[in-house]
Amino acid sequence: MQTTTTFIARRSPLAVAVLLAVLGQHGVAAEQPATTSAQTDDAPVLSAVTVTATRREESLQKVPVAVSVVDGEQLERDNRNNVSTIVQQVPTLNYRSGASNKDTSLFIRGVGTITTSPGIEPTVATVIDGVVLGRPGQSTLDLLDLERIEVLRGPQGTLFGKNASAGVLNIISKEVPDETHGYVDYSHFGGGNENRLRFGIGGRLTDTLKGSLTTLLGKYDGNVKNEYNGDDANGYDRKGARGKLEFEPNDELKVTLIADYTQGKDTIPNGVLTKVGPVWGQAVDSSISPSDHNRSINSEMNTRVDDRNQGLSGQVDWALGDFTLTSITAWRGWNNTQYQDGDRLAGIFPGAPQSHDKGQLDYNQYSQELRLASPKGEFNEYVLGAFYMHGKSEETYQRAVTPVSLVTQSGRADYEAINDSYALFGENTFNFTEDFRGILGLRYTHDDLEYKHERVVTAPAAGIQPNFASDGSVDEDGFTGRAGFQYDINDNLTSYITYSRGYKGPAYNVFFNMQPRDTQPLKPETSNSWEVGLKSSAFNNRLTANLAVFHTEYENYQANFYDVVAGTVVTRLINAGSVKTEGVELDAAFQATSQLKFSGALAYTHARVDEFTCPVGAASTCDINGKPLPFSPDWKTYVRADYSIPLDNGLDVELSTDYAWQDQVQYSLDQNENTIQGAYGIWNASVALADYNQGWRVALLGKNLADKSYSNGLAYSGTPVLNYAYRSVPRDDERYFGVEVRKDF
Structure with a gap:
């Protein structure tokens, strides 16, 4: 894996990065010109x-973009099976968990999307084989046939x-092999009885056609216990398949067809209690001990999620002389049904308050992208493109509430959001000399967004607002771009400086308890970002070190702000004002010997609220200027060592260890003291x-060997009378071990 650094420089990561770059230059100067070809072949690189x-x-090492690259094979060997599991390895990347994958999102450089509204687009885009995923929760699907993940930072x-x-996760699947190749891969892990079985086969079908098929069966009981009925929770039951055909009738044309389908049943609890107030405490029996390390719930309703993710895409790459024309046509469908125990209690005393939810989502998107790439080696190298995407979300959300000693009240909301996005884009690289280049990119985006919403209730109650119906539409134009320069200081050291203008389209706060104040559209979120980078290699390509220093300012920042209205916690999606994120990122790798490799990454991200715009009538404090953005620790690092020992009988012994550490992090924009996760480190x-x-x-793995409990999400719900805090429980919340067996044929 190439997203790496072996140094943790708490005081001055910039100084360490510059030192590594200088080492790159000195490494070149120290090389002996008389190195033989045999020596070169044997040298570790x-x-x-x-x-x-x-x-x-x-x-x-040559692209003027801050990119972290995670190797797909290494992810599979480490039992990291979707994008949420790579955040430990990429310090600039963070993940927001939730009671459903519908409620999850990704953050880059401290900025991401914190809402479940279908009327907002992701801040961090996920792209799989050229196909953009329109909703944040889609990106949590299990990844099959993975070649690598590229994490592009910044607009x-x-x-x-x-x-x-804020950035892009560019996910690339493996090419179909020329020769027939197959494998069977089975793994078993403790800490919840996790079993995964994968099978894949691919190869040439005819002289012009290749194909591959990968399948997955996975089941995990979970690491949370429901004391009410004895069931395990926080697990999953998944199956999926991915097929790929590559058709090359001649040297000028390549057609790639991809189909995938995954189905999952997750038993993610709707929060595990960490703290309760005096009234709520009466409802928690002795079987539950709320704490930062609690892994027990008491719920008469099995919170769960049924999820189906599927898609079809066709890519055509056509060589027109020295030019390449690319077309990507795609459809993706996403169906998600969630059942949530909103009160997080089992009703263990007469008249205990109850709140049960069911939400159903049906989402379809269609996209078309065209790109024309000019020949390499010309004075002006460019990529021009056009893009269209249509997305439609249809949701139904139902809630049944039984207040203390009263009759059950219920409500149902049906709502939809439709987004049409059109864009023209392009980027030029001007080769002024062999070592000096200019960069200029422009983009025009037009967004059409509309919504409809209707809620019908038997009677208003805590958590259910009165009858309401509304609809609306908005359209916006956005102009963005990138400009900069790149200079190769020598063959082993390149530098760049770029300015980027970011844009995120208009939004609506569409959700179950939508109210009149939510009918006005949010303004587009814009950003201005500066980035300076160095990319270096040294010691005959045994060492690489890549540095990025960035400063980004966001205006009309779109975020959820927690509030309490009529005794109910609500979230308001608002233009929260201006925020700022700046910092330093360092990736490095060192091949010490042909058997030993060190790697790692370090990120310092200072993401803060610059000037918060308080929503009218807010019941929570708005004094958060200068406070950290949620899901953004200041410091985060990852280090790794891999060592192989070849034996005389053709066997190899492979030893690996890694350690991920991060600073304390605030999970709520309102800076609640109950939603702070302290600093922690995970050793595998x-x-x-x-x-x-x-x-x-055959491999034996140990996860979280120091047995460190932590949370990747904390939330607080409450009033002066009823209040409690709860957490999401990660897979590696405790020490566990596993075995992996793989056979290739």
Whole structure:
């Protein structure tokens, strides 16, 4: 994996990065010119990393973009199966968990989307094989046949179909092999009885056609216990398949068809209690001990999620002389049904308040992207593109509330949101000299957004607002771009400076308890970002070190602000004013010997509220200027070591260990003292025995060896009478072990 640094510089990451860059220059000067070819072949070097961040295949060390690259095979070996699991390895990336994958989102450089409204677009875009996912929760699907994940930091849009104001996860699947190849992979992990079975096969079908198929079966009981009925919770039951066909009738044309389907049943609890007030405390029996490390719930309703994610895409790459025309046509469907125990209690005393929810989502999106890439080696190298995307969300949300000693009241809301986005984009690279280049990219985006909402209730109650109906529409134009310069200081050190203008389209706060104040559209969120970078290699490509220093200011920041209205906690999606994020990121890798590799990454992200715009009538404090943005620790780092021992009989022993550490983090924009996760570190290790000539590998893995409990999400709900805090429980909340077995054929 290439997203790495072996140094933790709490005081001055910039100084360490500059030192590594200088080492790159001195490493070149110290090289002996008389190195023989045999010596070169035997010398340990880092494997070259190729990325498509600029919509062309280029070396990671040459692209003027801050990119972290995570290797797909390494993720599979580490039992990291979707994008939410890579946040430990990419310090600039963070993840917001929830009671359903519908409630999840990703953050880059401290900025992300905190809402479940279908009337808002993701701040961080997820792209799988060129296809943009329109809703944040779609990106939590299990990844099959993964080649790598590229994490592009900062505003993107002059090279990607969908605009992204904070960054892009560019997910690339494996190419179909030329020779027939298959594998079976089985893993079993403790700490909840997790079992996963994968099977894949691919190869050439005819002289012009190749194909592959990958399947998955996975089941995990969970690491949370429901004391009410003895059931396990926080687990999953998933199955899926992904097929790929590559048709190349001649050297000028390539057609790629991809189909995927995943189905999951998750038993994610709607929060595990960490703290309760005096009234709520009466409802928690002795079987539950609310604490920062609690992994027990008491619920008569099994909170769960039924999820189906599927898609079809067709990509055509056509060589027109030295130009390349690319077309990507895609459809994706997402169906999500969630059942939530809103009161988080089992009704263990007569008249205990109850609140039960059911939400159903049906989402369909259609997209079309066209790109034209000019020949390499010209004075002006460019990529031009056009993009269209249509997304429609249809949701039904039902809530039944039984107040203390009163009759059950219920409400149902039906709502939809439709978004049509059109864009023209392009980026030019002007090769002024062999070492000096200019960068200029522009984008025009037009967004049409409309919604409809209707709520019908038997009677208003805590958590259910009165009858309400509304609809609305808005359209906006956005102009964004990127400009900068890149200079190759020498063959092993390149530098760049860029300015980027980011844009995130208009939004509506569409949800179950939508009220008249939510009918006005939010203004588009815009950003201005500066980035300076150095990319270096040294010691005959045994060491790489990449540095990025950034400063970004956001206006009309779109965020959820927690509030209490009529005894009920509500979230208001608002233009929260201006925020600022700045910091330093360092990725490095060092191939110490042919058997030993060190790698890691370090990020310092100072993400703060600059000037908060308090919503009218807010019941919560708005004095949060200068406070941290949620889900954004100041410091975060990841270090790793991999060591292989070849044996005389053709076997290999492989040893790996990694450690991820992060500073304390605030999970709520209102700066609630109950939603702060303290600093923590997670240590993992593995040992494997493999015979690659015979095509097998067996590994023993240990996760969270220091047995550190933590939470990737904390929330607070309450009034002076009823209040409690609760957490999301991550998979590795405690120490556990597992075994993996793989056979290739």
